[in-house]
Structure formats: C-alpha cells, structure tokens
Amino acid sequence: MxxxxxxxxxxxxxxxxxxxxxxWILGFIIFTIGPMLASLFFSFxxxxxxxxxxxxxxxxxxxxxxxxxxxxxLGITFKYAVIALPLGLVFSYLIAVLLxxxxxxxxxxxxxxxxxxxxxxxxxxxxxxxxxDPKFGILNPLLEQVGxxxxxxxxxxxxxxxxxxxxxxxxxxxxxxxxxxxxxxxxTELYDAAKVDGATAWxxxxxxxxxxxxxxxxxxxxxGLIGTFQYFTEVYVLTNGTGNPxxxxxxxxxxxxxxxxxxxxxxxxxxxxxxxxxxVLAFTLLIFRSSDAWVYYEGQLRGR
Amino acid sequence: MKNKLFKLFTLFAxxxxxxxxxxxxxxxxxxxxxxxxxxxxxxMGTGTDPDQVDAQNKLAEKFNSTHDNIxxxxxxxxxxxYATRYxxxxxxxxxxxxxxxxxxxxxxxxxxTWEDVTPYIEADKLDLSDFYGPAVELNTYPDKNTGLPLGxxxxxxxxxKDLFDAAGLDYPTHDFDDKSWNMDKLREYAMKLTVDxxxxxxxxxxxxxxxxxxxxxxxxxxxxxxxLADWGAENVGRPTTSDYKTAVADSPEWIxxxxxxxxxxxxxxxxxxxxxxxxxxxxxxxxFGPGTTGMFYSHTWFLAEGLHDLSFSADIAPFPFNPxxxxxxxxxxxxxxxxxxxxxxxxAWEVMKWLTSPEIIVDVCRIYGCIxxxxxxxxxxxxxxxxxxxxxxxxxxxxxxxxxxxxxNEEWIPEWGKIEDALNNGLSLVYxxxxxxxxxxxxDSNAEVQKILDEYWAAQP
Numbered sequence: 001m002x003x004x005x006x007x008x009x010x011x012x013x014x015x016x017x018x019x020x021x022x023x024w025i026l027g028f029i030i031f032t033i034g035p036m037l038a039s040l041f042f043s044f045x046x047x048x049x050x051x052x053x054x055x056x057x058x059x060x061x062x063x064x065x066x067x068x069x070x071x072x073x074l075g076i077t078f079k080y081a082v083i084a085l086p087l088g089l090v091f092s093y094l095i096a097v098l099l100x101x102x103x104x105x106x107x108x109x110x111x112x113x114x115x116x117x118x119x120x121x122x123x124x125x126x127x128x129x130x131x132x133d134p135k136f137g138i139l140n141p142l143l144e145q146v147g148x149x150x151x152x153x154x155x156x157x158x159x160x161x162x163x164x165x166x167x168x169x170x171x172x173x174x175x176x177x178x179x180x181x182x183x184x185x186x187x188t189e190l191y192d193a194a195k196v197d198g199a200t201a202w203x204x205x206x207x208x209x210x211x212x213x214x215x216x217x218x219x220x221x222x223x224g225l226i227g228t229f230q231y232f233t234e235v236y237v238l239t240n241g242t243g244n245p246x247x248x249x250x251x252x253x254x255x256x257x258x259x260x261x262x263x264x265x266x267x268x269x270x271x272x273x274x275x276x277x278x279x280v281l282a283f284t285l286l287i288f289r290s291s292d293a294w295v296y297y298e299g300q301l302r303g304r
Numbered sequence: 305m306k307n308k309l310f311k312l313f314t315l316f317a318x319x320x321x322x323x324x325x326x327x328x329x330x331x332x333x334x335x336x337x338x339x340x341x342x343x344x345x346x347x348m349g350t351g352t353d354p355d356q357v358d359a360q361n362k363l364a365e366k367f368n369s370t371h372d373n374i375x376x377x378x379x380x381x382x383x384x385x386y387a388t389r390y391x392x393x394x395x396x397x398x399x400x401x402x403x404x405x406x407x408x409x410x411x412x413x414x415x416x417t418w419e420d421v422t423p424y425i426e427a428d429k430l431d432l433s434d435f436y437g438p439a440v441e442l443n444t445y446p447d448k449n450t451g452l453p454l455g456x457x458x459x460x461x462x463x464x465k466d467l468f469d470a471a472g473l474d475y476p477t478h479d480f481d482d483k484s485w486n487m488d489k490l491r492e493y494a495m496k497l498t499v500d501x502x503x504x505x506x507x508x509x510x511x512x513x514x515x516x517x518x519x520x521x522x523x524x525x526x527x528x529x530x531x532l533a534d535w536g537a538e539n540v541g542r543p544t545t546s547d548y549k550t551a552v553a554d555s556p557e558w559i560x561x562x563x564x565x566x567x568x569x570x571x572x573x574x575x576x577x578x579x580x581x582x583x584x585x586x587x588x589x590x591x592f593g594p595g596t597t598g599m600f601y602s603h604t605w606f607l608a609e610g611l612h613d614l615s616f617s618a619d620i621a622p623f624p625f626n627p628x629x630x631x632x633x634x635x636x637x638x639x640x641x642x643x644x645x646x647x648x649x650x651x652a653w654e655v656m657k658w659l660t661s662p663e664i665i666v667d668v669c670r671i672y673g674c675i676x677x678x679x680x681x682x683x684x685x686x687x688x689x690x691x692x693x694x695x696x697x698x699x700x701x702x703x704x705x706x707x708x709x710x711x712x713n714e715e716w717i718p719e720w721g722k723i724e725d726a727l728n729n730g731l732s733l734v735y736x737x738x739x740x741x742x743x744x745x746x747x748d749s750n751a752e753v754q755k756i757l758d759e760y761w762a763a764q765p
Contacts, residue, residue, distance in 0.1 A: 046763070049395045050417050050644075063759075135583035155582040157738050240384075245578050245736040247729050261387045262413075262721040 042270035049266055060271035070272070072247065073255035074279075076161065080251065081228040084165045089220060092172035096179030097209070110180070117173030121233035128167040129154065129238050154238055157248035164235065164249065175220050182216030183209065214295045222284060229280050232257065252276060339375040340651045345390060345400035347381030348410040349638065350605060350672045359671040367658060374651045390414065394645055401652040404454065404640030404659075405672050408442055408714035409724075411450050411641060415716045419642040420448035424653045434662070438708050439677035442637045445716060451639035452660040455674025457603040458704035459633050461490075461624075462610075465617040467518065467598045471496050471505065476599070476621035478697050486625040487564060490599070494520025494574035497598030506573050513573045520574035522591040523565075523601040524581050524735070526634075526713075528727035528749075533713035535561035536628040541713030543727060543753055548718050549761060551753035553727060554746040560627060562742035566734045578735040592618075603636050604701060608673030611693055620700045623707075635708035638674050675701060718760040726752040 007015070018025075043060055045053035064070050099110050116124070131137050132153035140150030151159040190208045199207070232253040235243070241257070243250030256276070260269035346352060351360065360378040367376050379400060381389045393399055394417060411418065425432070430452075432440055439453035461476060468475055473496055477485045497520035498506035505511065506520070523531055533541030537557035544551055568575040576584075576591075584591060590610045592600040600606075601623060611618065623633040640659060642652045659668050665676045666685050670692075676685050682702065689698055717723055730749040733739040 048416070049391050130586045133583050133586040134579045136587055152579040152582070152736075155578040155736060157736055242725070242728070242732075244729070244732040246733045246738045258721070258725070261391060262725070263719065264391075264721075 039270040039273055042267045043274050045267040046265075047267040047270075048264040050264075053267065056267070060268050061275075063268070064271055064275060069247075069250065069255055073243075073250045073252045076248070076250060077229060077231065077252040080161055080164065080231060081225070083162070084168050085221075085224050085228050087165060088168060088172055088175065088224060089217065091169050092175035092220070093179050093213075093217070095172065096176045096183055097205075099176065099180055100183045110177075113176055114173035117171045119171075122237050124167065124171060125234040125237035128163075128170070128234075132163050132167075154249075155245055157246040160245060160248045164231075164238075167234065175224070178220055179213065179216055182213040186212040211296045212298070215297055218287070218291055218295045221287060225283055225287065226280055229253075229276060229283075339371075339373060340648050342374055342376045342401040342648060342651050342655045344376060344378050344640070344655070345381060345393070345403040346378050346405070347383050347386040347389070348403060349383075349405050349407045350608075351378075351405055352380055352383055356671050363664075363667065363671070367655070374654060376655055386410070387413075394643065397645070399643040399645035399647070401646045401648050402640050402642060402655055404451070405638035405674070406451070406641050408637055408712055409720075411443070411639070412714060412716035412720045415445075415450075415720070417643050417645070418448065418450045419644045419646065419649060421451055421642065421653065421656075422449045424650075425449065425452075428657075430657070434678045434680050436677055436679060436705060438635065438705060438710075439637055441710070442635075442712060442715075443639050451641045452656055453677035454638045454640060454660050454665065455669045455672060455677050456705055457605050457636035457638070457674055458701060458708070459601065459603045459623060459635060460700050460704050461621045462592055462600045462602060462606065462618060463621055464592070464595060464598055465619055466595070467497055467616070468493075471598075473497070475619065476624075478621055478700060480622050480631070480703055483625055483629065485622070486629075487627060490521065490624045491564070491568065491572065491574070494568070494599060495572055496520070498572075498574040511573070516573060516576075518596045518598070519576045519580070520598045521568065521601070522576060522597045522599070524576065524591060525602060527724060528562075528731040529713040529724070530634050531565065531731065532558045532561040533634045533709040534623060534626055534632040536626045536630050536632060540632065540711050541634060541709040542711035542715065542717060543723060543750075544717050544757065546711075549757060551750045551757060553753050554743075554750035557626075557628070559742050559746050562730075562734060562746060566740045566742050569735065570737060570740050577737060578732065581735065604675055605636070605673045607689075607693055611696075617695070619696050621697075622700055622704060631707045632709050633704045633707040634713050635705065636714065637677070638672060675705070719756050722756050723753050726756065 042053060044055060044057060046056050046059075047053035095113055099106060099113060119127075131139050134140055134150060134152045134155060137153075139153070143150040153159050153163040186209060190212070191204055194204050194208055230253060231251050235249050235251050235254055236257070239249050239254075241254065241262070243254050243258075252272070253276075256269050256272040259265045259272065346360065350356065357378070357380050360380075364376050364378055367374075390400075390403070424430075432452075435453050436456060439456050443450045443453055463476055465475060473493055476490075476493065479485075495506040497518065498511075498516060499518040500512040501515040501517050502510075502512060506513075529541050529543060535557040537552070537555040539545065539552050539555070543553040565575065569577050576597075581591075584594075590600075590606075591597050592602075592606070593610050593614065595614070595616045602610075623631065625631050640656045642649050642656065646652055658664060660677070662678055662680050665678055666681050666688065669676045669685065670688060676682070686698055689701075727749050730745040733745055734742070739745050
C-alpha cells in the first residue's frame with residue numbers, strides 16, 4: 001500500500017492556519033473586496049439599480065468636478081474636520097491627562113467619561129437634538145444664565161456645523177481610553193529623573209509626556225481623520241437626511257447617500273465614494289509622511 | 305486514521321459554519337405551497353404606527369381566510385428606511401409584490417420601477433367610474449397607470465375655535481363661494497391670533513416678536529411645491545413646463561406666494577420660523593395639537609394623526625381664495641403599486657383590486673386616514689367620520705376635493721428627488737431667515753432646476 005508523501009511540519013501548519021482563517025478571508029473577499037471592486041466598476045457606469053449598468057467611462061468623474069454640490073459638501077466636510085478633529089484630539093488628550101492622576105474615585109470618573117462613547121450614534125443624535133433645541137433645550141437657558149442669547153443651533157445655518165462639533169466632543173471616550181493607555185505606558189523613571197534635575201510640571205509634560213505619547217496621538221489622528229470624513233449617522237438623523245437648514249449640514253457622505261438612495265445615481269455615488277477614498281488616502285499618506293518629524297518611538301533610531 | 309477523521313470532522317464543521325454564516329438566502333428556498341404569497345411593502349408613507357400594524361394584520365387574516373389561492377403578508381418597514389430597503393429588495397431580485405400605501409410623491413420617486421396596470425384593467429374590463437375622477441387622474445401618466453386609487457387626502461384649514469373666541473374673531477367661513485375668504489383675510493386673522501408673552505397680538509405696535517407664545521398660521525409640513533401650488537401659477541404645483549424641459553419655479557405667482565410666507569415669518573410674525581419648527585420636532589408634537597397655533601393648513605391624514613385628545617375645540621374650513629380669485633386646494637392621494645420586477649403580478653393585481661373594492665376600501669382607509677376613492681362608499685364613510693371625529697364640518701372635506709391642484713404638487717417630473725431637494729433648499733432658506741427675498745430664492749432655485757433638467761435631457765439616449 002502506497003502512502004502519500006507526508007507534508008513537512010511547516011507546510012502542514014501553514015495549511016491549517018489558512019484553513020482556520022479562511023472564514024474571515026472568504027468574508028473579507030465576499031463582503032469587502034467584492035463590493036469595493038463592484039463600486040469601482042459602477043463608478044464608470046450609469047446605474048439606477050432598476051436597469052442594468054451602462055458603461056459611460058469617465059463621465060461621472062468629469063461631472064463630479066462640475067457639480068457645485070460636490071464642492072459644497074466637500075467644503076462642509078473639510079470645515080467640520082478642521083474644527084472637530086484638532087479640537088477632539090486636544091480635548092480628549094486633556095481629559096486623559098486629568099484621568100491619569102492618582103486621585104480618589106478615578107475609576108468612576110474614567111467610566112463616566114467613557115460611557116457616552118458606547119451609546120449608538122442615533123441615540124446620541126436624538127439626545128443632542130433635544131439639548132440644542134432653541135426653545136425647549138437645556139443649552140440656551142444655561143447660556144441665558146450667563147447673559148448669552150443662545151443661537152438657533154441646528155436650526156441656524158451658521159451654527160449647525162459648530163453644534164455638530166460640540167456634539168462630537170461628547171463621544172471622545174474612545175480616544176481618551178487610548179490616550180490613557182499611552183500615558184500609563186510612559187516610564188515613571190523619566191519623571192523621577194526630570195524631577196531630580198529640577199524640571200517643572202509643565203516641562204515634564206512638554207518634554208516627557210507629550211513626546212512619549214506621540215505614537216498614540218498619531219494613531220488617534222489617523223482614525224479621527226477617517227472618522228470625520230465618514231461623518232454621516234448623526235447628521236442624517238438630525239436633518240432627516242436633508243442636510244438642511246439651507247444645506248448647511250450637507251456633508252459629503254450625506255450627499256453621496258442622497259445620490260445613491262434618493263436620486264438613484266448609484267454610479268455617480270460610487271464615483272463619490274472612490275474620490276473620498278482617494279482624498280482620505282492622500283491625507284493619511286501625508287500624515288504618515290509627516291510622522292517622521294513629530295512621532296517618537298522609544299528605541300527607534302532616526303533615519304532607520 | 306484517527307487523524308484523518310479529525311480533519312474530516314473539522315472540515316465538515318467549518319463548511320457548516322460557512323454555510324450557516326452565508327445561509328440567509330436559504331430560508332427563501334421554501335417548499336412550494338399551494339397559496340401564492342403576496343408581500344405588501346408598507347413604509348413609503350403611512351401604515352407603520354403600532355395601531356396600524358395591528359389593523360393591517362387583521363386585514364391580512366380577513367383576506368387569507370377568504371382566499372384559497374393567495375396569501376397576503378404586510379411587510380412593515382420603518383419610514384426612514386423605505387428607500388434603502390425597497391431598493392435593496394429590487395436589486396437583490398426579491399421585489400415585493402405590492403407596495404403601498406403610496407403617496408403621489410413616492411410613486412414619483414420610484415416611478416420607473418412600477419408596472420403599468422392598464423393591461424390588467426383592460427383585461428378585467430374594470431369599471432373605474434365609481435372612483436372619483438381626480439383620484440383616477442392622479443394615478444394616470446402619459447405612459448402608464450400606476451395603480452387603482454385607494455384614497456384621497458384633500459387639504460383645508462384646521463382651526464382652533466378657542467383661540468378664535470379668545471381673539472374675538474369670527475370663525476373662518478365654511479362657504480366655498482365666499483370670495484372674501486382670501487389670503488389677505490387669512491393674514492389678517494393670523495396676525496390677530498399671534499400673541500406674545502404679554503398677551504399682545506401681532507397687529508399691536510407694542511408686540512414683542514422675540515417672545516411669541518402663540519402663532520396664527522402654520523403650513524410647515526409641506527414642501528416648496530405644496531406650499532406654492534395654491535397660488536395660481538400656470539403650472540400650478542409643477543415647477544416645469546408640461547414637456548419637462550423648462551423650469552418655471554420663478555413664476556410671478558410662486559414668488560408672490562413665497563414672499564407672503566417670508567413676510568408672514570419675518571415681517572408680520574404670524575408664522576413660526578425654522579427654530580419654532582425645530583422646537584416642535586424635538587418635543588415630538590405637531591403644530592396644531594399643543595393649542596398654540598390658530599390655523600394649521602393640512603390634509604385629511606391629519607385627522608388620524610392629530611385630531612385626537614385635543615384640549616380645545618377645533619373645526620375645519622376651506623383654504624382661502626388666492627390673489628387671482630381662484631381656489632386651489634392641494635391634494636394628496638394614495639394607491640398601491642406593483643413593482644415591475646414582482647414575481648406574481650397577477651396575484652398582486654387581485655390583491656390590489658380587493659383592497660380597493662367597495663366592500664373593503666372603507667376599512668382600509670380607516671387604517672390609513674384617507675377618504676375612500678370610491679363615490680359609492682361616501683355615505684358609509686361619512687357615518688364613520690361622524691363617529692371618529694364628531695363636531696367637524698364634513699362637507700369641507702368632500703367639497704375640497706373639487707379644488708385639487710392640477711398639475712399636482714407631488715407628481716412626477718424628471719429627477720424628482722433632486723428637484724424636490726433643490727426647491728426645498730429654497731424653502732429652508734426662507735424658514736431659517738438665511739434669505740428672505742422670495743424673488744432671489746426662486747430665481748436661484750429655478751436656475752438650479754433648469755440645470756438639473758438640462759443634464760437630464762442631455763443624458764437621454
């Protein structure tokens with residue numbers, strides 16, 4: 001009786017490894033790569049879901065650059081990103097620094113600050129919709145207590161995006177936890193040595209804490225960038241998918257959604273998705289490129 | 305051997321998991337049954353409230369117990385998901401057999417997806433004369449009939465009698481021939497009904513517009529087309545010419561109507577702004593129910609939604625004559641439609657006929673709050689109205705049907721959703737106070753609509 005040649009141990013291990021990860025790989029190919037490739041194809045077609053896609057080459061891409069609402073929605077998304085991203089990074093970092101202090105009941109505080117980030121975006125939106133209500137919300141009466149006449153917030157085209165930025169700060173718990181982990185990873189002997197050398201609290205923060213946590217800041221920056229460019233759920237819920245008042249909250253993804261599911265220009269929406277992908281990719285690469293100048297990895301040698 | 309068995313078992317387990325993970329569609333391959341199932345997609349408009357869901361299930365039981373070859377099932381979809389769910393069903397090859405109740409707007413929104421029911425009507429030699437003429441017309445387009453009429457929702461003024469009494473005003477006339485009931489009169493009444501926190505009305509020189517506690521008039525639940533359809537423009541509720549090639553949203557009548565609205569909000573203060581609407585939305589109340597709006601312009605569907613448990617007396621009156629001396633009272637309508645991709649169209653047609661039959665249509669309309677589109681059941685329905693909404697002038701409801709907007713404010717135009725959004729952006733500019741000059745708003749909106757039309761026609765093969 002011939003026995004088949006036995007596979008080497010390494011080969012067998014590889015095969016088993018592939019076998020075990022195959023559900024994920026198959027899922028990734030079917031549910032991620034497949035739709036991505038399909039959307040790339042659709043971006044070169046006119047496709048209304050009902051009829052078969054019709055190949056139109058680069059027409060969607062050309063039309064996109066002549067579409068005023070494309071630029072308008074991109075502008076609003078940039079405006080939001082420029083305000084919300086740095087503000088969120090700084091705000092969550094400061095809270096993480098505060099939550100890194102050795103004080104009584106700190107775990108309760110950490111839980112309190114993290115709690116909002118486990119609430120679904122829709123619930124957050126509905127909650128803040130009530131808070132921002134100019135007539136019946138709690139925010140404007142509080143402002144009135146200090147002599148400020150509150151704006152119309154989400155009903156006011158000038159204040160709608162700032163209101164969404166304020167809302168975003170409420171859910172920074174995820175960032176805070178990551179920062180906290182980074183802060184707790186800073187070796188205490190560095191602080192001890194700095195104290196011996198007479199460094200002030202600010203100097204310890206500026207020359208030890210900040211540089212040592214730049215990898216975490218970098219990580220949160222990348223994720224935050226992607227998140228702000230994908231901003232959708234809250235604005236969809238709060239404006240019922242319209243982007244009003246007066247299109248002041250017509251974010252890129254909302255306009256993309258409108259094209260896909262309201263105007264049935266699925267091909268055009270796919271084009272928008274790919275352009276967004278390229279924009280986010282370009283910014284991500286830029287940030288990666290810049291990281292050499294400001295991200296410090298312990299044990300890393302410069303230039304390697 | 306043991307090792308091989310283990311490997312086989314592992315592979316079998318993995319294959320099972322994979323099949324289980326991807327097996328969503330497996331349930332769809334059921335053994336054939338004798339009854340053909342007609343899934344009715346509900347969510348495009350009304351029909352998703354818990355009471356309505358129960359009533360629809362009872363309706364399904366009634367149908368299923370009396371039909372041997374067809375079984376119906378109402379598929380309830382949250383209204384905010386109707387577009388994505390419907391399109392997902394279409395693109396997945398799983399189209400519902402019937403969709404409804406469908407407003408004129410959602411018929412227009414998904415216009416290309418509907419089957420033309422003309423051949424079915426002709427094959428059955430169905431007599432449509434029992435339906436109100438306008439109800440049939442609203443479903444009839446040059447190239448297709450989208451479905452049998454189910455119900456109509458004429459519009460009129462809901463007014464708060466207590467607020468009129470407190471202001472010492474006569475109630476709006478119910479006489480459809482009284483030409484003195486016009487937009488100027490409405491404005492005059494509305495200003496007297498608008499009150500600030502000091503109790504002064506909007507005609508008083510000391511009126512405080514910053515602290516209004518009661519508004520005279522509201523029409524905030526409608527679109528730009530709906531808001532301006534009654535002002536007597538040549539194309540009434542349609543922002544294009546009849547060939548759909550030229551935008552006419554900047555007609556003098558529409559400009560006059562929008563300026564009346566803008567002045568009502570920002571100059572005369574008898575209409576609430578976007579901030580006021582946001583307050584109501586976040587509180588989850590309608591404009592009329594809290595009792596702080598003198599007159600609310602809306603449709604029959606508001607009977608079911610808002611005329612329950614009021615803490616004040618209310619009645620209804622005709623919408624006023626427009627400045628041209630005509631009365632146009634915009635109308636909504638509902639029907640059921642068959643998607644082109646439905647697998648059991650003939651059965652869907654049978655269900656559509658049943659839902660709109662004289663024996664059932666009153667029950668169906670009671671669920672959805674519409675006026676049955678059949679003349680023969682008007683008396684039966686009237687008795688029902690008297691029970692459900694005692695003390696209102698039912699004549700106003702039925703007479704308002706005669707003044708419908710034609711072309712209708714929700715009817716199909718090319719790029720329906722895009723043009724709606726372009727126009728509604730203009731309305732939002734006015735309500736938010738970002739731009740109060742109606743001419744500028746409509747000139748810009750018209751240019752945008754024209755561009756959309758030009759692109760649409762340029763892309764036609």
